[in-house]
Amino acid sequence: MNKTDPGKFEFKYRISEAAVEQYEKEGKNFTLKQVSRQADCTVADILEYFPGKKAILQFYYTGLLVRYRLMLEDIEGFDDYLLAEKLSNFVYTSFDLLDEHKSFVRETFTPLIFCSYSGTGFEQQTRELLERFFSGDPRISSSSALLMNRYFYQVLYRKYTVLIRFWLKDTSEEQEVSMELTDKYTAFLQELMYSAAVDKGFDLAKFLFSNAVFSSGFQSIKNLFPEIEIRD
Template sequence: MDTATLETRYSIAQAAVDLYEQDPDQFTLKNVGEIVGLSTSGIYGHFNNKEEILRFWYESVVHRYRLMAAELDEFESLTLAEKISNFIYASLEMMGEHRHFVVETFDEVMYNHGETTGMITEIEKLITSFIEDDGRVPGFNRLFTGSLLYQFLADEYLHIVRFWISDESENNEKTLELVDKLTSFLEEMLYNAVATKGFDLARFLYEQGAIRIPNLLTYTRRLLPF
């Protein structure tokens, strides 16, 4: 999607949100068109229906974050936990500017549709780039990354937003604590080199004839609780 098209779609979506916040009944394609200078047919050239417009507003949060992150000189030096936390905090701040709209629409427009939304797709891409471009993730640990992990983390983002919506603590302190704990755990899991070192040790012992694979498998099975 080229920049001009993206900006037009965002203008339409933002106008829709502004109208919705004034009065949901004011959110009509005719009224949106009057704000952005497009005919109803012109809006249909970008969106198939009103709900699609609202979904794109949520998706645009990720697009806007990418542009913001690109302006940060030291962004690439951030750790994995810092990057993911930065995205979550920034996106919640963007949505917080229209909190009433988010509270009223998030479940119906986003949460109930999950992985089928453009926002989830964009979050998966973002998380994928964070993890796969991070040289601090040991090679062996990358065996545990992939589309299932990225999809799981994107889905968890939806749960975090719902938690934030219902968070009545001062300055959303509980949400901040939740994000900090989740991202710290993820970083520790992916940065930890124990699995890589264990694999290297097992390979060395095997190559030196100090251990045989059948014996190793038997010992491993004895350790497992099932």
């Protein structure tokens, strides 16, 4: 996972938060001048780090994940948590962080993040976190580990963004449906990744073929299952 320059991140995040607050007040027509005044910097300072308003707003989402990553440093033994515990902690904390400017998130998450055709910092940070959770877990079965490639993490990222969109539309009390959905989804992933059933299947297939169990064809099946009556 990439190291973050604390000073640079703090400055960029201050700019992005100021932009979000201006967006909430003025809508899409906020100006960089307004952002610079609130962030106590110059427009030139902003343009040194961002090409425009869209990049600033996208960085707000990226910054939330950097903040979460920094939070993990204060959780003792986090890497020893079960997979479902890591994933649910990540999703729940994401909901809390996004809730800080929920009206902004409701309006912009889909166009800026979910429907972005180019890779975003938010996607990169999410996939790095997920890779940390999965690749560092010794309880994952060897067969499940074979699935852990870039396509696997891309699918997990998309599922994570779908959870966020569901949470944004959830009208249940205290978004309890979103919480229950998160619990069920993370528990399912853990069961899938920890299961040794596929490993045992591979072991059985390897044994059968290495010992030429099927080489003599039909007669081998009769020897394996003598209680089965075979009729012509």
